[in-house]
Amino acid sequence: MTTHSPALDLNLAHQAMFTVSDAAGVQIRCHEGCLWLTLDDDPRDIVLDAGASFLTTEHRRALIYAMQPSSLSLVVAPSVATTHPARRAQAAPAVQVTFALQPA
Numbered sequence: 001m002t003t004h005s006p007a008l009d010l011n012l013a014h015q016a017m018f019t020v021s022d023a024a025g026v027q028i029r030c031h032e033g034c035l036w037l038t039l040d041d042d043p044r045d046i047v048l049d050a051g052a053s054f055l056t057t058e059h060r061r062a063l064i065y066a067m068q069p070s071s072l073s074l075v076v077a078p079s080v081a082t083t084h085p086a087r088r089a090q091a092a093p094a095v096q097v098t099f100a101l102q103p104a
Helices: none
Strands: 007-012 017-020 026-032 034-039 046-049 062-066 070-076 099-101
Touching: 007 017, 026 034, 026 046, 026 062, 034 070
Parallel strands: none
Antiparallel strands: 007 070, 017 062, 017 099, 026 070, 034 046, 034 062
């Protein structure tokens, strides 16, 4: 049986910011515009142009900033999101992801 995670589609105005509290297993896809993103305690700066995507297994907060008006989608990849370092030997718990808009 194949299941698909629903996508959260967003449009961000220039200089708008969006926060994902735990980005593990959340694929960030840029459809239009340009996004800058970073993960807490990660020295990298990731820039996504239209057509690019980013996925991490790290359980960290992600900040997404629109460098220009942008559209994006966030999709949970269950096989990545359910892997937590402290729980690898146990059965994977149900994943609940919440997204909250944060003012810039």
